[in-house]
Amino acid sequence: MHPVSLCNVGKVYRLGAVEVPALSDITLDIRRGVFTVISGPSGSGKTTLLNLIGCIDTPDQGEIRVAGRAVQSMPDDELSDFRARHIGFIFQSFNLIPVLSAYENIEYPLHLAKVGAAERRRRVQALLEAVGLESRRNNLPAQLSGGQRQRVAIARALATAPGLVLADEPTANLDSQTGAEIIALMRRMQREQDVSFVFSSHDPQVHAEADDVIFIRDGRIVGVELKREVAREVVREGALEVQGERS
Amino acid sequence: MNTWFLAWRNLLRNRRRSLTTLLAMVIGLVAILIFGGYRSNILYGTQTGFVQQTGHLQIQRKGYFLDGGDNPTAYGIAGYEGLLARLRQDPQLAPMLVIATPTLQLGGIAGNFSGGVSRSVMATGLIPEDRNRMLEWNDYGVISYAQPLPLVGAPGDAVLVGMGVARKLKLCALLESADCVPVGQPAAGEGAGVPDDVAALSALEGSARATSAENRIEMLAATARGAPNVASLNVIKASNMGIKALDDVYMAMHLAQAQRLIYGTATPQVTAILIQLRHTEQIPAARQRLAELLAESGQEGLEVLDFDTLNPTYRQTNEFMDSMFGFIALLIGVIVLFTIGNTMSTAVVERTAEIGTLRAMGLRRSGIRRLFLCEALQLGLIGAAIGVLTALAVAYAINHSGWSWTPPGYAYAYLILVRVGEDLPLLAGSVTGIIAVTLLSAWWPARRAARWVIVDALRHA
Incomplete structure (x- = not known):
């Protein structure tokens, strides 16, 4: 089972009486435990595709299955719970909660997933150490650099041990060196935690690290590059189904 | 950290705005409590006077x-x-x-x-x-x-x-x-x-x-x-x-x-x-x-009449003071409603991307509503607490000022007194009212925030 499958998915934006097709006839499987990049120029539909995969937007046609479940027909509350347990998000502008410290930002998704206090502490501590921000645990986002904020965002996305992490242009607001560090960190975390990462990016550094690259233009897939065959032994069976302890 | 905690942090985020909103609530609550205390003193004073003179009940021939x-x-x-x-x-x-x-x-x-x-x-x-x-x-x-x-x-x-x-x-x-x-x-x-x-x-x-x-x-x-x-x-x-x-x-x-x-x-x-x-x-x-x-x-051929019937002016005074109190409370309630509503609406607009992020992470619509209502509730509780304490202090000052006035038709002056601390129904009613107004004023912005489309909200980042 693929962590993400899209079949004939289409999305149209309506600006008054004008209909602007954002995605047309997208059929796609994201492989399990790989680093997938959706690549394309601005306005090609990368973010829209990522939003549909992330269950924060709905298609006008076709079917989307995430972790084996058809998500477009889920009621809103069920979909929210589904996202909280199965999907992590990393945003271009980091999107940390400004009133929460680094520790609390990472902890927040665990609250949503109803993970017990002891397990929350253990996981947040481990993630802070993994992203190298142990010493910054009590800092608010405003007290962190861009790179540090994105590290917190990565830790937050991985907090609930989701099967799928989506990142929309995660290095766009970072300088090249910091961007490279962030990519390296995500790559390491992806391997360590055996998570499927899906990026939208046209950053060559990201492409270089990708296992799979999906090229998109004018809302259509124009090419797929399977850069590396993923060793079967690396892939943990049922990664998407393995969730954290819940209180 | 639960919703209550996050709401509290959000209130502290913009301290000046929160303080301004609190000030509006406090002034409103103090005004209601002081006038309510004045009304209460007149009503209880009038009732006491009538009961002292005519008793609670009288048996009379029909x-x-x-x-x-x-x-x-x-x-x-x-x-x-x-x-x-x-x-x-x-x-x-x-x-x-x-x-x-x-x-x-x-x-x-x-x-x-x-x-x-x-x-x-x-x-x-x-x-x-x-x-x-x-x-x-x-x-x-x-x-x-x-x-x-x-x-x-x-x-x-x-x-x-x-x-x-x-x-x-x-x-x-x-x-x-x-x-x-x-x-x-x-x-x-x-x-x-x-x-x-x-x-x-x-x-x-x-x-x-x-x-x-x-x-x-x-x-x-x-x-x-x-x-x-x-x-x-x-x-x-x-x-x-x-x-x-x-x-x-x-x-x-x-x-x-x-x-x-x-x-x-x-x-x-x-x-x-x-x-x-x-x-x-x-x-x-x-x-x-x-x-x-x-x-x-x-x-x-005997009947029992109560002091309320025997003293029509008591009922008339009661009704007059009630209508005045109701009008003033309504006026202040509307002012507080719009003040807090404006604060919450501004907060919602400023935090659009944050709302989108929370929703993307899996917070339900009801969670967003609860977050903003929680902020309003905290504002209401703090405003009510400060308002009550301030009203008690103002009431103490008035009660010890020696101010007096001569009511229409009366032959001598009465001290101007307000019963705030002694009138628990007034206190409870006013505090409940101000908190209810606070929640009501936050309800619409909270509902609006909860109904935002996630991807639209995230575009505000």
């Missing part, structure tokens, strides 16, 4: 209250002593009773013939000891302006009159007023119109009485059989009755004296039995029991 004021003899209650004994001994009623006492209302003409003056009065025959005990009733702890009746221990012909009556009857020794012209000294311009023989007779009467009983007057009233009857009375004190209209006609005398005046040697009656209860809340229970006792006693 129709006396509406039609019998000028003809009390036609509405007398015969055998009232037996009825009184029954009330006082009743095991259900007795624990509720402070006192049950008879009274006889009568009208007549009081004359000071030594001064050649007379005027109509409304007299009350009463048992002074009972009435003084009634004046002690102060269930709400208000400032009581009631003075004990000086008739206790006084001779049977002793009476008390209002200052207005004393002034009209030229009982200057009781008034200590420079405006009063004593008997035998006609006011400027007054003597010219009085015939010589009448003036001479008045002077003669005046000189004869002045040495022995300067405050002696005569009271002319109609007996139960319609014949005129006169009693010679000794005015021992003139009291300010508070309300001028009452001050000009008031007279109080011993019940026995009043009964002799009206019934002569016939069996005496009374026009009402005054019943004062320990607490106003006991009225319904006492009233029900009284109805049963009246039915059992075989007394027919």
